[in-house]
Amino acid sequence: MQPDVVIFAIGNPSRGDDALGPLLMERLRDWLPLQPEGARFELVEDFQLQVEHALDLEGKSLALFIDAGSGTPAPYSFTPVRAAGDFTHTSHALEPATVLHVQGKLQGAAPPPAFVLCVRGEAFELGEPLSLAALEHLEQAWERLQSLCRDACPEAWAYNSGI
Template identity: 50%
Template sequence: MRPLTSKPVLLLALGNESRGDDALGPLLARRLHAWLTSTGRDSAVEIIEEFQLQIEHTLDLKGRDLVLFVDAGEGTRPPFDFFAARAGATVGYTTHAVAPEALLGLYARVHAAAPPPAFILCLAGEGFELGEPLSATAATHLEAGFTFCQRLFDSPSLPSWQASCNEPIHVGRTPIA
Protein backbone atom coordinates (compact mmCIF):
# COMPACT_ATOMS: atom_id res chain seq x y z
CA MET A 1 0.00 0.00 0.00
CA ARG A 2 1.32 3.41 -0.98
CA PRO A 3 1.47 6.18 1.67
CA LEU A 4 -1.00 8.96 0.95
CA THR A 5 1.77 11.45 0.20
CA SER A 6 3.66 9.42 -2.39
CA LYS A 7 2.97 9.21 -6.08
CA PRO A 8 2.71 5.77 -7.73
CA VAL A 9 5.73 6.26 -10.01
CA LEU A 10 9.15 7.42 -8.88
CA LEU A 11 11.90 8.65 -11.20
CA LEU A 12 15.32 8.80 -9.52
CA ALA A 13 17.66 10.81 -11.76
CA LEU A 14 21.34 10.45 -10.97
CA GLY A 15 24.27 12.53 -12.10
CA ASN A 16 26.65 15.42 -11.61
CA GLU A 17 26.25 18.39 -13.91
CA SER A 18 29.87 19.38 -13.30
CA ARG A 19 31.09 16.21 -15.03
CA GLY A 20 30.13 16.52 -18.69
CA ASP A 21 27.80 13.78 -19.84
CA ASP A 22 27.11 12.73 -16.25
CA ALA A 23 24.54 15.57 -16.41
CA LEU A 24 22.24 13.43 -18.57
CA GLY A 25 20.15 12.15 -15.64
CA PRO A 26 19.33 15.55 -14.12
CA LEU A 27 18.83 17.17 -17.52
CA LEU A 28 16.36 14.48 -18.57
CA ALA A 29 14.56 14.75 -15.23
CA ARG A 30 13.99 18.47 -15.72
CA ARG A 31 12.71 18.03 -19.27
CA LEU A 32 10.36 15.30 -18.08
CA HIS A 33 9.16 17.38 -15.14
CA ALA A 34 8.22 20.24 -17.46
CA TRP A 35 6.47 17.87 -19.88
CA LEU A 36 4.65 15.96 -17.12
CA THR A 37 3.46 19.24 -15.62
CA SER A 38 2.29 20.61 -18.96
CA THR A 39 0.32 17.43 -19.72
CA GLY A 40 -1.15 16.97 -16.23
CA ARG A 41 0.71 13.70 -15.67
CA ASP A 42 2.78 15.12 -12.81
CA SER A 43 0.20 13.97 -10.24
CA ALA A 44 1.33 10.36 -10.81
CA VAL A 45 5.12 10.83 -11.03
CA GLU A 46 7.57 12.04 -8.42
CA ILE A 47 11.02 13.08 -9.62
CA ILE A 48 14.07 13.11 -7.36
CA GLU A 49 17.48 14.32 -8.57
CA GLU A 50 20.61 13.14 -6.77
CA PHE A 51 24.35 12.95 -7.40
CA GLN A 52 24.25 9.29 -6.38
CA LEU A 53 22.03 6.78 -4.63
CA GLN A 54 22.29 6.36 -0.87
CA ILE A 55 20.82 3.69 1.39
CA GLU A 56 18.26 6.23 2.61
CA HIS A 57 16.61 6.06 -0.81
CA THR A 58 14.99 2.78 0.26
CA LEU A 59 12.44 5.01 2.00
CA ASP A 60 11.65 6.77 -1.30
CA LEU A 61 10.85 3.39 -2.90
CA LYS A 62 8.25 2.45 -0.31
CA GLY A 63 4.71 2.25 -1.67
CA ARG A 64 5.61 2.81 -5.33
CA ASP A 65 4.05 0.93 -8.24
CA LEU A 66 7.03 1.57 -10.55
CA VAL A 67 10.51 3.03 -10.17
CA LEU A 68 12.71 4.38 -12.95
CA PHE A 69 16.41 5.01 -12.32
CA VAL A 70 17.98 7.34 -14.92
CA ASP A 71 21.73 7.71 -15.22
CA ALA A 72 24.52 8.21 -17.74
CA GLY A 73 26.69 5.26 -18.62
CA GLU A 74 30.10 4.80 -20.14
CA GLY A 75 30.23 1.97 -22.68
CA THR A 76 26.44 1.98 -22.98
CA ARG A 77 24.90 1.06 -26.33
CA PRO A 78 23.80 4.34 -28.01
CA PRO A 79 21.52 6.07 -27.51
CA PHE A 80 20.52 4.23 -24.29
CA ASP A 81 19.72 0.93 -22.64
CA PHE A 82 16.44 0.31 -20.87
CA PHE A 83 16.11 -2.78 -18.72
CA ALA A 84 14.51 -4.23 -15.63
CA ALA A 85 16.56 -3.91 -12.47
CA ARG A 86 16.85 -6.95 -10.24
CA ALA A 87 17.58 -6.85 -6.52
CA GLY A 88 21.24 -7.58 -5.94
CA ALA A 89 23.71 -7.87 -3.13
CA THR A 90 23.47 -5.24 -0.46
CA VAL A 91 26.22 -2.77 0.25
CA GLY A 92 28.64 -2.49 3.15
CA TYR A 93 28.35 0.19 5.77
CA THR A 94 31.25 2.26 4.45
CA THR A 95 30.12 2.81 0.88
CA HIS A 96 29.26 6.29 -0.37
CA ALA A 97 27.28 5.22 -3.43
CA VAL A 98 24.81 2.44 -4.06
CA ALA A 99 23.90 0.77 -7.36
CA PRO A 100 20.16 0.52 -8.15
CA GLU A 101 20.29 -3.29 -7.86
CA ALA A 102 21.95 -3.05 -4.45
CA LEU A 103 19.35 -0.49 -3.32
CA LEU A 104 16.56 -2.90 -4.32
CA GLY A 105 18.27 -5.72 -2.41
CA LEU A 106 18.66 -3.51 0.62
CA TYR A 107 15.00 -2.50 0.37
CA ALA A 108 13.96 -6.17 0.54
CA ARG A 109 16.17 -6.73 3.55
CA VAL A 110 15.21 -3.58 5.48
CA HIS A 111 11.47 -3.67 4.77
CA ALA A 112 11.10 -7.48 4.70
CA ALA A 113 9.15 -7.10 1.46
CA ALA A 114 9.77 -7.29 -2.25
CA PRO A 115 10.87 -3.96 -3.74
CA PRO A 116 8.63 -2.28 -6.28
CA PRO A 117 9.22 -3.14 -9.95
CA ALA A 118 12.18 -1.05 -11.08
CA PHE A 119 13.81 -0.20 -14.37
CA ILE A 120 17.03 1.49 -15.42
CA LEU A 121 17.38 3.93 -18.29
CA CYS A 122 21.10 4.27 -18.91
CA LEU A 123 21.85 7.04 -21.41
CA ALA A 124 25.10 6.65 -23.37
CA GLY A 125 27.73 9.22 -22.49
CA GLU A 126 31.28 9.68 -23.63
CA GLY A 127 32.93 12.41 -21.53
CA PHE A 128 32.77 12.53 -17.73
CA GLU A 129 35.67 14.77 -16.74
CA LEU A 130 35.21 17.55 -14.22
CA GLY A 131 34.36 20.83 -15.94
CA GLU A 132 33.44 19.33 -19.31
CA PRO A 133 30.21 20.46 -20.97
CA LEU A 134 27.60 18.02 -22.23
CA SER A 135 28.89 16.48 -25.45
CA ALA A 136 26.98 16.89 -28.72
CA THR A 137 26.58 13.11 -28.88
CA ALA A 138 25.11 13.00 -25.37
CA ALA A 139 22.70 15.80 -26.31
CA THR A 140 21.27 13.60 -29.09
CA HIS A 141 21.01 10.70 -26.63
CA LEU A 142 19.17 13.01 -24.24
CA GLU A 143 16.60 13.77 -26.95
CA ALA A 144 16.14 10.07 -27.70
CA GLY A 145 15.75 9.34 -23.97
CA PHE A 146 13.18 12.10 -23.60
CA THR A 147 11.07 10.77 -26.48
CA PHE A 148 11.34 7.25 -25.06
CA CYS A 149 10.28 8.41 -21.57
CA GLN A 150 7.28 10.25 -23.00
CA ARG A 151 6.09 6.86 -24.29
CA LEU A 152 6.81 5.23 -20.91
CA PHE A 153 4.79 7.85 -19.04
CA ASP A 154 1.97 7.71 -21.57
CA SER A 155 1.39 4.18 -20.26
CA PRO A 156 3.00 3.80 -16.83
CA SER A 157 2.26 0.13 -16.21
CA LEU A 158 4.47 -2.86 -15.49
CA PRO A 159 3.48 -4.80 -18.65
CA SER A 160 4.06 -1.74 -20.86
CA TRP A 161 7.47 -1.02 -19.35
CA GLN A 162 8.48 -4.69 -19.52
CA ALA A 163 7.58 -4.75 -23.22
CA SER A 164 9.82 -1.71 -23.76
CA CYS A 165 12.94 -3.37 -22.35
CA ASN A 166 15.80 -3.95 -24.74
CA GLU A 167 17.39 -6.51 -22.42
CA PRO A 168 15.65 -9.03 -20.19
CA ILE A 169 18.07 -8.49 -17.30
CA HIS A 170 20.79 -5.97 -16.57
CA VAL A 171 24.12 -7.70 -17.17
CA GLY A 172 27.42 -5.94 -17.29
CA ARG A 173 26.76 -2.31 -18.21
CA THR A 174 27.08 -0.09 -15.20
CA PRO A 175 25.79 3.46 -14.95
CA ILE A 176 28.39 6.00 -13.89
CA ALA A 177 28.29 6.48 -10.10
Protein backbone atom coordinates in the same frame (compact mmCIF):
# COMPACT_ATOMS: atom_id res chain seq x y z
CA MET B 1 -2.43 10.46 -2.49
CA GLN B 2 0.97 8.85 -2.61
CA PRO B 3 2.77 8.79 -5.98
CA ASP B 4 2.67 5.47 -7.86
CA VAL B 5 6.04 5.81 -9.59
CA VAL B 6 9.39 7.06 -8.34
CA ILE B 7 11.95 8.30 -10.85
CA PHE B 8 15.55 8.80 -9.78
CA ALA B 9 17.88 10.95 -11.90
CA ILE B 10 21.49 10.40 -10.98
CA GLY B 11 24.42 12.52 -12.11
CA ASN B 12 26.65 15.50 -11.57
CA PRO B 13 25.88 18.46 -13.87
CA SER B 14 29.49 19.66 -13.41
CA ARG B 15 30.97 16.52 -14.98
CA GLY B 16 30.21 16.72 -18.70
CA ASP B 17 27.94 13.93 -19.88
CA ASP B 18 27.20 12.89 -16.30
CA ALA B 19 24.60 15.69 -16.48
CA LEU B 20 22.33 13.57 -18.72
CA GLY B 21 20.21 12.26 -15.83
CA PRO B 22 19.63 15.69 -14.24
CA LEU B 23 18.88 17.22 -17.67
CA LEU B 24 16.22 14.62 -18.35
CA MET B 25 14.77 15.23 -14.88
CA GLU B 26 14.61 18.97 -15.56
CA ARG B 27 12.61 18.34 -18.73
CA LEU B 28 10.38 15.87 -16.92
CA ARG B 29 9.59 18.39 -14.17
CA ASP B 30 8.37 20.84 -16.82
CA TRP B 31 6.54 18.26 -18.93
CA LEU B 32 4.66 16.14 -16.37
CA PRO B 33 2.28 18.88 -15.13
CA LEU B 34 1.09 19.41 -18.72
CA GLN B 35 0.01 15.77 -19.13
CA PRO B 36 -3.51 14.40 -18.63
CA GLU B 37 -4.33 12.76 -15.31
CA GLY B 38 -2.58 9.45 -14.97
CA ALA B 39 0.13 7.92 -12.84
CA ARG B 40 1.48 10.06 -10.03
CA PHE B 41 5.24 10.57 -10.00
CA GLU B 42 7.78 11.31 -7.31
CA LEU B 43 10.97 12.77 -8.78
CA VAL B 44 14.28 12.33 -6.94
CA GLU B 45 17.52 13.86 -8.18
CA ASP B 46 20.94 13.31 -6.63
CA PHE B 47 24.62 13.04 -7.53
CA GLN B 48 24.66 9.35 -6.61
CA LEU B 49 22.43 6.70 -5.07
CA GLN B 50 22.71 6.23 -1.32
CA VAL B 51 21.16 3.86 1.18
CA GLU B 52 18.56 6.51 2.09
CA HIS B 53 17.09 6.27 -1.41
CA ALA B 54 15.63 2.89 -0.43
CA LEU B 55 13.04 4.85 1.58
CA ASP B 56 11.86 6.59 -1.61
CA LEU B 57 10.73 3.20 -2.95
CA GLU B 58 8.27 2.59 -0.11
CA GLY B 59 4.71 2.16 -1.34
CA LYS B 60 5.60 2.60 -5.01
CA SER B 61 4.33 0.32 -7.77
CA LEU B 62 7.17 1.13 -10.19
CA ALA B 63 10.66 2.68 -10.15
CA LEU B 64 12.93 4.14 -12.81
CA PHE B 65 16.61 4.98 -12.42
CA ILE B 66 18.02 7.41 -15.01
CA ASP B 67 21.79 7.68 -15.35
CA ALA B 68 24.59 8.20 -17.86
CA GLY B 69 26.99 5.43 -18.78
CA SER B 70 30.21 5.33 -20.75
CA GLY B 71 29.86 1.70 -21.86
CA THR B 72 26.16 1.90 -22.63
CA PRO B 73 25.04 1.07 -26.17
CA ALA B 74 24.18 4.27 -28.05
CA PRO B 75 21.88 6.08 -27.71
CA TYR B 76 20.62 4.44 -24.48
CA SER B 77 19.58 1.20 -22.88
CA PHE B 78 16.34 0.46 -21.07
CA THR B 79 16.56 -2.63 -18.90
CA PRO B 80 14.90 -4.17 -15.87
CA VAL B 81 16.84 -4.27 -12.61
CA ARG B 82 16.25 -6.64 -9.74
CA ALA B 83 17.27 -6.50 -6.10
CA ALA B 84 20.71 -8.03 -5.69
CA GLY B 85 23.79 -7.90 -3.61
CA ASP B 86 24.94 -8.16 -0.11
CA PHE B 87 24.79 -4.70 1.32
CA THR B 88 27.79 -3.43 3.23
CA HIS B 89 27.52 0.15 4.43
CA THR B 90 30.05 2.54 2.94
CA SER B 91 29.99 6.22 2.13
CA HIS B 92 30.17 5.43 -1.58
CA ALA B 93 27.43 5.32 -4.19
CA LEU B 94 25.17 2.31 -4.58
CA GLU B 95 23.90 0.56 -7.69
CA PRO B 96 20.12 0.48 -8.32
CA ALA B 97 20.06 -3.28 -7.57
CA THR B 98 21.56 -2.62 -4.15
CA VAL B 99 19.06 0.15 -3.37
CA LEU B 100 16.27 -2.29 -4.25
CA HIS B 101 17.88 -4.93 -2.04
CA VAL B 102 18.05 -2.53 0.91
CA GLN B 103 14.42 -1.51 0.40
CA GLY B 104 13.36 -5.16 0.41
CA LYS B 105 15.26 -5.78 3.64
CA LEU B 106 13.76 -2.69 5.30
CA GLN B 107 10.19 -3.49 4.28
CA GLY B 108 10.39 -7.25 4.54
CA ALA B 109 8.74 -7.44 1.12
CA ALA B 110 9.74 -7.42 -2.52
CA PRO B 111 10.65 -3.98 -3.89
CA PRO B 112 8.61 -2.56 -6.78
CA PRO B 113 9.42 -3.53 -10.36
CA ALA B 114 12.31 -1.32 -11.42
CA PHE B 115 14.08 -0.33 -14.61
CA VAL B 116 17.19 1.61 -15.63
CA LEU B 117 17.28 4.13 -18.46
CA CYS B 118 21.01 4.53 -19.05
CA VAL B 119 21.99 7.16 -21.62
CA ARG B 120 25.30 6.79 -23.44
CA GLY B 121 27.83 9.43 -22.44
CA GLU B 122 31.25 10.07 -23.93
CA ALA B 123 33.04 12.57 -21.68
CA PHE B 124 32.74 12.87 -17.90
CA GLU B 125 35.47 15.35 -17.04
CA LEU B 126 34.90 17.98 -14.36
CA GLY B 127 33.92 21.34 -15.85
CA GLU B 128 33.30 20.04 -19.37
CA PRO B 129 30.08 20.69 -21.30
CA LEU B 130 27.94 17.91 -22.74
CA SER B 131 29.50 16.20 -25.73
CA LEU B 132 27.78 16.45 -29.11
CA ALA B 133 27.08 12.72 -29.04
CA ALA B 134 25.48 13.01 -25.59
CA LEU B 135 23.22 15.80 -26.82
CA GLU B 136 21.95 13.51 -29.58
CA HIS B 137 21.48 10.63 -27.15
CA LEU B 138 19.64 12.96 -24.76
CA GLU B 139 17.01 13.75 -27.40
CA GLN B 140 16.37 10.09 -28.17
CA ALA B 141 16.23 9.18 -24.47
CA TRP B 142 13.80 12.06 -23.87
CA GLU B 143 11.38 10.59 -26.42
CA ARG B 144 11.61 7.21 -24.69
CA LEU B 145 11.12 8.77 -21.24
CA GLN B 146 7.97 10.57 -22.36
CA SER B 147 6.61 7.30 -23.75
CA LEU B 148 7.36 5.50 -20.49
CA CYS B 149 5.60 8.17 -18.44
CA ARG B 150 2.53 8.06 -20.69
CA ASP B 151 2.17 4.33 -20.02
CA ALA B 152 3.60 3.96 -16.52
CA CYS B 153 2.75 0.40 -15.58
CA PRO B 154 5.08 -2.54 -14.89
CA GLU B 155 3.66 -4.70 -17.69
CA ALA B 156 4.13 -2.02 -20.35
CA TRP B 157 7.67 -1.27 -19.21
CA ALA B 158 8.57 -4.96 -19.11
CA TYR B 159 7.22 -5.38 -22.64
CA ASN B 160 9.16 -2.32 -23.84
CA SER B 161 12.39 -3.60 -22.28
CA GLY B 162 12.13 -6.87 -24.14
CA ILE B 163 11.49 -9.16 -21.17
